[in-house]
Amino acid sequence: MKNRAVRKTKLARFGPAILSLQLGRRAVLALGGLGLAAWAERVIAQTLPVRVDRWLEVRSLAGTVQFTRQSSAQPARVGYRLQSVGEGLRTGHQSQAVLALDTEVGFVSLASNTDLRIENLSATASGGRITYLRILRGQARLQTRPFTNPDTRLDVETPAGVASIRGTVYGLTVQPDGRTGIATLEGVVVATGAGQSVTLNPDFQTLIVPGQAPTPPSPITNDVSLDLRSLRVVGGNQVELVGRVDPLNILMIDDQVQTLERTGQFRLQLPLPADRQFIAIVTTPLGNQQIYALRVP
């Protein structure tokens, strides 16, 4: 199936701030200032989109994974190809999937409870491959080899911002409220939120809160610890659960992703389970996980 590039639409939606990322850092530095956006629009207008086969192929599955298109969903299978804007993959509880980018330039690994959707798969006249994905929730890890074509790019948009890479290994988490944690293992990632960008060198991370600029890059933690401050029965059949995890992480308790405060703290009141135990899973942007059994005294 052929896929028509939709760059003009993306321009209208995401504006000059994201466009500047598509030009590369050297161009940005050389131009700078207010003329950048106008220059970018002219350049991109001259780069005609071309028809080309593009896809993401399902390479492996575990658990419950759905192939989604608009409002419909069906079980995904190994070998399925996501080719059109709006198609996606949704992993369920204790499930995962690996997608390969066409031309084998990279792989996208999805952890459980993750929604991925294609926003744009296209190519430039110069042979560059444009891949624009959207992750609405969950955790993903991307691994690509360095792009040989300077026009090739791979962007991942979340409710809080955009991560742009040019050959790297990095991961991200998307909280229920859209907050996005991004950690880079190799290569360079440019993270953008609210029109401002930070560059993540290897072993650095950032957090983007929707509507705000990314936090300054800080050394990667990849910390799966759960600091429990309160675990007690209140009111007879409720349990007060208070604690903290790294704010870039995802905290899931009994299959439910929990909303964290900006500091990573959580304060929950949940029904007391019959077995007096909660299962908590902490997942870092790079996909490391730790399972905790919280046994109510």
Add this chain to the structure above:
Amino acid sequence: MANFFWIELATVLWRPAALAAVAAAFAVGSLTVAGTLPASAQAACGDAPPLDGSIQNSVVEGDVIVLGSLSERPYVVAVPGEAETVLEALRLCVGDAFVTSARLGPFLQAGTFTSHADAKAVAQWLRSQGFDARVIYRP
């Protein structure tokens, strides 16, 4: 008392009056540490803990870290009350201490042990740091 009773100090078993007094104090939060921290605890944990770091509130079972009630470590060092200031001070001594509760009221869990002797040693150490620590048995 079904699955919760003081082991600290055999006095509890030998002297029912003592048990009643402790239980009543626990219930109304009138023990020394329940509300405010003794001044001596402000510099808590200047001394090294006993048992060479074996104080713990978690165990590892395969790939899972278990927190909270550890049935295989039934001797619990407890500090009555739930005051945040006390918890913060206690965490200078026992980094993973947390608030929990029993039928007699809320307390800070400062460690779990397989033996009463170890639990008692840690409770004594915490008392020397200014905390009203004691040992309870929670099988």
